[in-house]
Amino acid sequence: MKCFGSRLLPASLSAGRLFSAAALAALVAGAPPAQAAEEYDNFLNGLRQRSYYDVALDYLDSMRNSPLLSEEQRQMIPFEEARTSLEASRSERDPIIRDKMLDIARDKFKDFVSKNPEHPQAPGAETQLGAVLVERGRSKVEQALRPEFEKQKKQLLEEARKFYTESEQVFKQAEEKFAKLLGTFPKFMAPNDPRVAQRERAKGDLIQAHMFHAYGLYEKAKTFDEKSAEFKTALTTAAEKYGAIYKDYRTLIAGLAARLKEGQCYQELKDTKRALGLYNDLLGQPDELKALRPYKASAMYLSLQCWTADTEKLYELAALQADEFIRGSSNDELNRPEWLAVKYYGALANELFAASFPADAKGEELKKKQAALDNAAEFAESVAGVTGEYQDLSRALLQRMGTQVDKTREPRTFLEAQNRGTDEMGKYSASMAEAAKQTDAAAQQAKLKEADEHRNNAVALFYKALSLADEATSLEDKNIVRYYICYMKFTMQQTYDAAVVGEFLLKFYPNSGGARSAAKIALACYVTEYQNNQAALQSGDANAVKPLNPEYDRNKMYAIASEITKRWAGEPEADDAWNILLAIAINEKNVPDILLTLGKIQETSEMRAEAEMRAGSTLWALYNEQLSLDDGDPSKPTPEKLQELVKTANEVLEKGVERRRSKLDAFTKFTLPDADAIRFLVDSRIALGQNDKALALLEDPKLGLLALVRAGATNPAATVDPIPFETFKLALQAYILNGKVAEAQKLIPELNTLMAKAGGDTADQIAGTYLNLALRLEKQIDTNRQAGNVEGIKQAASGFKFFLEQVRDSYLVAPDKYSALPPEKQTMAFQNVNWASDNMFKLAGDLLNQPQVAPADKAMADELLAASSKIDDQLAPLTQPNSDAQLIVKLRKARAMRRAEKWADAVAALKDVLNGRRNLMEGQVEAAETLAASAVKTSDMTAFDKAIGGTAPDDKGDNIIWGWKRIADTMRRVPQFAVPVKPESADQAAAAKYAEEMAQHQAFMNFFHIGRYNTALDYYQHAMAITAADERSKLLKAVLYTIDVTSGITPDMGGPTWKAKYDELAAKAKKAQQ
């Protein structure tokens, strides 16, 4: 849809120049504009002419309140800002930035009009708003023509059309307004009438509106297919509009400019005869008027196009006209764009004229033919050396004519090298595409080799182009070549070469067309090198090439990403770069880098939520990995560090999930990463004790996983394993931790159904689930125990109890079923149930050991103890008689009975234990303690005697339960009671033996003092429990006697700790005696 010559219209016809009041005056008056003498105006215009639009805007801003400006000039500042932004938009290649500039222009024009409705320029400003719309339309059309927007072409053209249509309304209104205004002036006015200036302004505004309107109509035609009826209609409408302008203003340059455009419209409609007639109106104008010369030149080259078209074929006429025009032009005109076009088409006309002669032309014909060829060569040569649109075309023409351009010879100019390089690059792409289609390996190899050659040629030519660049070579062209080099090097996997060029463009020419892509390539190169180096370092392959400076590529990656952010802060390129680095950090589980790179992705970016969820999920996984390390593992972080990690993971997940919330308005929109992130968030809330929040999230109407899993059929992708299973596990935990046991229990059938659907040994899986959940809670309770946090224990107690019961129910089976289990399963069942009983016992102990035991805690403790005992009753028969396992179970039961203050049961159980194992000191001590405790609780004083002296005689009258005295006496009689002799030699074996003997001695001594001390203690407690003075006195004396005797046996009283206890007891007894 390219319109011939549209870019070569004289400056005053391009929309930008129409804004200038001076140029407008020129169009109206037909004379060169008067010089504006104000420095401010000159400077501002000078900046715009240099395309320093940004500086011009800064300058306007700085002059806003300057006393150097007149009030009139200050009022015009928004107008000038708008105009500057509009002009700037035309030379901006980046469509995003161009649209922003057009927005600014629109807003500023509107601002000017609203604040200065009566200003003479206000009507013109309104017209400019239409021009903004036209530019928007042009921008859309330009985008539509780019290959990367092929898929959106139709939509873009429609959008462009809308803008043009909207602009038509603006212009129509403007035309009506200005026409009406113009009509208010009298037809004839004296030259010195002050209203003359106003009339001229109104006239100028009207002409401007007409020209813009016509221009918009013309541009609109380009949104239709050339062959369509709409295109024809649109172009005809534009032509008629231009025609109307010419009719009204034929004596002005504006009218002639309109005539030229009218001709162009008909030319594009292939009505060359009509177009030629219109061009003739310009060609017939006198040469003396310098301002008209560029228009005449345009008319000439457009006429040449028509004469040489297939519909006319008036080659001789064209050749003659071109020759006459060119030779009649002045030297300073000949290198102007319009004249270059005339020369090219003149050359073409002469070429065609020469070709119209027969090959064997003779005499006069031959002379004419040769003259035409000479003219063609002369014109073409003069254009081939000038950088511009017609350079290549002229070269091609010269080539056709027989002045062969040898493709193997070195290019002579930058442009030639660039064009040839671009050709080779295109051939490379084509060869690669063909290689991809080949099914035969040999044919594919051949194509790849061909592609390689073209690529090498392209790179060589691009480097050559840069070496041929001179002052006239535009920076933009050089940078395009640099970008091509960067891209080609990247495809050749010459990553550092590509990275260097890419980084160069990023740093020094970030506004060039290829800079953004080059920056991405540079980053990709360093990422590739980094990953390759990491692989080499970790490969363990001795032959792998290790990098000398492993940190180099990593530092470069971050530096490039930072540079990208600096240049394009707030734009997708910056976020993309950090997202790439985030992926690397996640892969490496590098927490500081994860947080750093995540933080660089803008909060408002579309990719932020997903990045947060990925990062949070990784941190959560890392937390669990580190938590599961053994406590003795040196690589395991401290509890504080782990806490910090889980908090961080939680915070990141919270943000990510919350950000994602607005997109997840239906379960069908969930993705698997969404489901994972939400469950990790629930889990982390639980880990942080935010149980109510965890449950709230599970039950959330929008984000709730329970609902998602239950509606799994609507979104199978997001509810694959292990999402459902893990969700129910979390829900179980969350309900329990929130004290909603009933709701937890309601989940169990669902969980069972799920397991059944999943197949496999469901019972085992369920049992394993409960065990794992219980183990998790055990860890939590253990941590609270170590920290002395009773409240924490109590919070987890009911939940823990629930899971322990599930474990019990899962593993505890009747003896006959138990014996039918394979040995390993028997062991596992026993261990798990024993563990459950033990934890029930411990939990009860935690509750009962509080200084003040609330009734509810007592009730739960009793329940736990009863449950533990019941388990132990069932466990004991599963063990071998008198085996250690049985002893453990029975002893625990006895302890449980004691804790439950079931004294008789406790003593009976202990008797049962000790009957088979009299020397079990733990059991003996437990029995004596139980008796003493029962004495205190039940006020049965005989229990004290039994505690001290023993009870439960066997058949032979020997007490099964020894009591304190016998415990101590027994210890005293064993050889280990004596202090071992320290060996004199430094022999290691002897030293080891000594250490072992000493440890044994200390253990026996301990039991001795347990016996002696508790003897004294029970005497004391007995004394304090009775009122009879004599009995009391006797008992108190017994306390002191016992202690005294003990000191005689062991003068050190068993060490400082025991001594302190003895001393305290003695002091109490003495005091009680008083």
Place this chain on the structure above:
Amino acid sequence: MKKFVWIAALALGLGIAADASAIDAIRKLGNARVSGTVKGVSATEVNIDVQGTIQRVPVNEIESIQFEGEPSEMNLVRSAMKSGGDQSALTQLAKIKPATLTRKEVKQDYEFYAALSQARLALRGAGKIDAAGTAIYNFVSNNKDSYHYFQAVETMGDLLVALNKVDDALKYYAELEASPFDDLKMRAGVARGKALMAQNKFPEAQAAYEAVLQIPFNPMTQKGTMAESQRFAAVLGRTQCQASNKQYDEAIKELEGNVIANLNPEESELQAQAYVTLGNCYNAKPDGKKAALLSFLHVDVLYATVPAAHAEALWNLSNLWIDLGKNERGQECLNRLNRLYPGSPWITKKRPI
């Protein structure tokens, strides 16, 4: 555009009587003409017989003199020099054979214009200072009775400053200062100030400028005259001294509030220097780069015909553009500096770190 014109003979060459060779014509400042026969010429005045009456025209009121019998190229020479086309002037002078010049005043004109063109080319880096210095020196030595004398003396001083022989230059400026004309004294004072600044003797330079400002001046009657220009030049010089003394804010205030605000936009040379000074002041401030850029851009956009200032502006612009992240514009400025002022010292000046 009105350029500041010295008392040298720089006639427009247009609108002069058809038979230029018949009489002598003095073109005065303000375009008034006095036609007659020049009877006597000295460094301070020209006596012309106008229909029998001798008029004494002080040299500081003379723009140029067209002499009877001079070659026709001389008009072109004057015209070229007036528009800054010193090379074109030399080209025209080359067409004249000195041996054919018989009249003393014409020979003096020829010698003076040749020397002055060379000097101006050399001073903006497009010619050799030594050779130009010799030519001017010879003129000054041999033509003390020329009406170009004082201008030649000033040019000699300027060349000596360029050769870093400031003390010698000051002697020449002292001679200018001894002239009977206040505006020449002002010129001398300004030149002296510039020379002292070249030696970094800023307090003395400032004193020289202050002395210029003490010379009597009537803003009502002398508006638009060379005296007014010299006063502005002195104020400008004073601000340059302030800038050198790191009194940037004071200098900026003076430049923006007084000099630039009141100076005629057509005083290109002074305007250019004012903006260069302003740009240097802003550039020295930590947050002044943008303002500096705008200042130097004024020179590039509006006063590119003042070579020394333009070269300095281009150099500063190239650095500022790079500092502001617009490397391509910086490169373009450097390219133009190289192309337009190949011998300029700014080309080899290193970019500040």
